[in-house]
Amino acid sequence: NVIFPGAGDEGITEYKSVIYYQVKQPRWFETIKVAIPIEDVNRSHLRFTFKHRSSQDYKDRSEKIFALSFVKLMRYDGTTLRDGEHDLIVYKAEVKKLEDSSLYLSLPATKLELEEKGHFPTGKSSQNLGNCTISKDSFQIATLVCSTKLTQNVDLLGLLKWRSNTSLLQQNLRQLMKVDGGEVVKFLQDTLDALFNIMMENSDSDTFDTLVFDALVFIIGLIADRKFQHFNPVLETYIRKHFSATLAYTKLTKVLKNYVDHAEKLTDQLLKAMKALEYIFKFIVRSRVLFNQLYENKGESDFMESVRNLFTSFSIMMNSDAESTSMVKGAALKYVPTIVNDVKLVFDPKELSKLFSEFILKVPPGRLVKQKLYCMIDIVHSDLFTQHDCREILLPLMTDQLKLHLEQHEELEACCQLLSNILEVLYRSDVGPSQWHIQIIMEKLLRTVNRTVISLGRDSPLI
Incomplete structure (x- = not known):
């Protein structure tokens, strides 16, 4: 009883259609469901x-x-x-x-x-x-087949059943990135399980690490696509409830750092990774949390050092004069703030604030000014800026940057938005002592803001 002629009907074993008298080439146009x-x-x-x-x-x-x-x-x-x-x-x-x-x-x-x-x-x-x-x-x-367990794509099937023929594993990982997105997202959990099982079961080797990383970036990129945005909660739930790869953080961090270190040669791969950075770090942080629960903070210093080294690589990349990396630098300024709230769960927030400050200061003078200001706006909106100790580090950086760009009349709209957002946070009652921070803003910026306003003229939309 697996045949259903229509919604609400009981299942039947045999469906009988009709034929019309003297119709030699009948067209039925009947739809039935077989479950x-x-x-x-x-x-x-x-x-x-x-x-x-x-x-x-x-x-x-x-x-x-x-x-x-x-x-x-x-x-x-x-x-x-x-x-x-x-x-x-x-x-x-x-x-x-x-x-x-x-x-x-x-x-x-x-x-x-x-x-x-x-x-x-x-x-x-x-x-x-x-x-x-x-x-x-x-x-x-x-x-039309409707299933989240049976696929129509032989390349996806090869990855899902990778253990049955490990000699084809590299080929299957490469082919995954050519599979239709609709088919991949239908099997999102099984595909992610396969990727992280490959990583975990080859923990002593880095043979497949880059391919698994690229495949993960591909999947995250798919879900960022407007067509598949409704799968975003599925990915969030997977990370929170189903993900279990305790060693993934070391491998993901290592591959990402390698891409950043070789930004001039691996521009395309790094650009895709930057767009997926938020979820890459969600996996890294969740992996580290699971590892901590299992081994009671073992390897803490190594993990901290790997995060420091990654931020150092970001800063070196930002300081580079290579024209080929300008898009990647812009992407870094856009997407690095998205990782802050997750990273602070497993990394000292004050040190993270220092690393972020160094990252901003490495942006070459006169370059990527708008992107840099919006990057700081995103940090103001993060949990980091609501902590008094972190603000002690971040606010002097931001006021110095604002003073510089206001005096040079660069990206005034972004400057106004950054200053406004800082003041809105400081006005809140749940962010700790803020009087001293308001005084810093007054001492450093009041005169500059007044001069800028005077120079704009009354008809400026920024006044």
Whole structure:
């Protein structure tokens, strides 16, 4: 009882359609749902039988099946039946032969399969194959498979079942990044499990680390796409509840640092990684938290050092004069603030504030001014700026930067927004003592702000 003619109907074993009198080429246009348990799909097939109808009841009851079409739900390569139209072969044979599935399941089901096996139309009205005769007629169906466990893509299947053929693992990881996004997000949890299992089960080797990292960046990039944004909560839930790779943080940090260190050569890869930086660090932080729970803060100093080294690499990259890295630098200023709230869970917030300050100070004078100011705006909106000790480090940096750019009349709108956001945070009652910080702003910026306002003129939209 797996056939459902419509919503709310009871499941049935056989669906009977209709035929109209003297219609030689019938078109049914009927949609039915077939719900098969996953464990039965591999040995299941859809079977379509044909019989004549008579206008006389006693003759109609005696009519037997004269032809059959069928299609298997699983292909030879382990993937499911492709979505879309299928041109099925119509087989004719004795009733007993048509009832016995063992006599026809070895035969090709579609015209395409027939040609793939080297059988081509002869032009005759019928053609013998095995125990059956191929009719000149054909039968068309259209299918749509709905499953989060069975895939239609052989490359994705190769990755999901990577243990069965590890020699193809590198190829499968590369091919994953060519798979249709819709198919990948349907199998999001299984795909992520496979990637991190590959990483964990090869913990003593870095052979697959870069490919796994690139695949992870590809998946995060997919979910950032507007088309798949509704899968964002699925990714968040996976990280929070299902992710369990305790050693992933070391490998992910290492690959990311390598990309940053070689920014001039690996610009494209690094740019993609920057766009995925928020979720890469969610995985890194969650991995480190799980490791801490399991091993009671073992390797704490090594982890801290790896984060310091990564920020140092970011700062060196920002200080570079290479024109080829300008887009990557802009991306770094945009996406580095997105990691702050997660990193502070496993890293000293004060030291993180110092690392961020060094990162900003390494931006070359006169370059990426707007991006730098918006980067600081994002930090003001982060949890870091609400902590008094962190503000002690960040506020002098921000006031110095504001003074510099206001005096040079650079990106005044962004300067106004940064100053406004700082004051809004300091006005809040849940951010600790703020009187001294307001005094710093008054001493450093009041005169500069007044001069800037005077120079703008009354009709400026910034006043």
